[in-house]
Amino acid sequence: MPVSEAIYELGMRTGRALLPRTPFLPEKLRRGIDGRRGLLGRIDAWAHGERGDAPLVWFHAPSVGEGLQTVPVIEALRSLRPDLTVFYTFFSPSAQGLARQLPVDYADYMPFDAAADVSAVIDVVRPQAIVFGKTDVWPNCARLAAERGVRLALVSATLSPSSSRRGWWARSFLSGAYRRLDAVGAISEDDAVRLSELGVPAKRIQVTGDARFDQVKARADGIDRSAPPLAVLAVHDGATLVAGSTWPEGEGHLVQALARLGQGHARLRSIIAPHEPTPVRLADLEARLAAEGLSSVRLSELEPTAGHPAVVVIVDRVGVLAEIYALADIAYVGGGFGPRGSGGGGGLHSVLEPAALGVPVLYGPRHANAREAAQLIERGGAREVAGAGDLEQALRDWLANREARQAAGAAAAAFIEENLGAGRRNAELVLGLLGVD
Secondary structure, eight states, X not given: OOHHHHHHHHHHHHHHHHGGGOSSOOHXXXXXXXXXXXXXXXXXXHHHHTOOSSOEEEEEOOSHHHHHHHXXXXXXXXXXXXXXXXXXXXXXXXXXXXHHHSSOSEEEEOOOSOHHHHHHHHHHHOOSEEEEETTOOOHHHHHHHHHTTOEEEEEEEOOOXXXXXXXXXXXXXXXXXXXXXSEEEESSHHHHXXXXXXXXXXXXXXXXXXXXXXXXXXXXXXXXTTSTTHHHHOOOSSOEEEEEEEXXXXXXXXXXXXXXXXXXXXXXXXXXXXXXXXXXXXXXXXXXXXXXXXXXXXXXXXXXXXXOOOSEXXXXXXXXXXXXXGGOSEEEEOSSSBOTTSTTBSOOOOSHHHHHTTOOEEEOSOOTTOHHHHHHHHHTSEEEOOSHHHHHHHHHHHHHOHXXXXXXXXXXXXXXXXXXXXXXXXXXXXXXXXXXX
């Protein structure tokens, strides 16, 4: 075993032993540790009771974002080969809710990547292939699987130019795992080049596209406009702006722009969904709106089928934004104003969700983390705004010109349509590893 892999294994074993005994851990990390208690026993019981003899594909996606990109691949694989067994693992406790909803045969936490634990899972589950989602390839898992003849794939694969994985220190620990991959479905040609630099043999990489497009389109098509929360919000006879996943940095520009619009757009309704709707964040946003003379009401306070006098509705719950975008005439997506490293900085949130519903999109200038943001601007489905003045003008333009607004929305929808199909292409890549089609 190379020295780097031995050091990695020592680190994993140490972390597995010490973390459960460490007091005052962050709440999220503590939840992950608690969720792994009895994990190997649960997996063993499932494998001996329900595993069966069908070929099994093990999907691993560490968190919610990677999981959502993996969903279309799993669904396409199910459609192409319904006889396969699908085993799914995640790392972050935030992904537990998503995992329960997936069309898989078993879902649970990924054990810490210590050799003994990973070996135990591989041996009892008996996968024909292990498929990692997006970026995370676990070194011990990849090494031990390859030693047992298990095929390895990475789907919806991406590696940003600024990724820490490209640094020499990270490469010394990770390149062996990437070299062991038998097939990679990269999102773009640029990703394919960067992944090959990290160790993946270039001949094993295919450009298959981004499965997020499939995911957001399927979700948009499945929205029930007669169900909450849309049924509560649908009573409105003017235009609606939905501002999603907002952060304080962008909210300052947004609130100023709304105040400047003033009475000229009295029928404009704004729905603001903070990325983290904590009591403190909600109170701060309400105070900011009130200071500009804008009335607001929380979503939880609205009565079904009843109108309301407030100019702004504040979404005080999570998990409903993708549906609320269905009410939008214009969308603003947060994360494009904060400085890198702050909450909401250097991290524009999903512009694909409103685009999939044919809604034109506005966002701040810091969107280097989201290549689709620049592509959407090029296609005419979005506009970048530099501050409150730009945002006010963009809103005025689209509110005053219905045809231009609808054309931008149509361009956004077309952008989504043109990028569909990555789920099936990645599923076919996985089937190719299994020697079936």
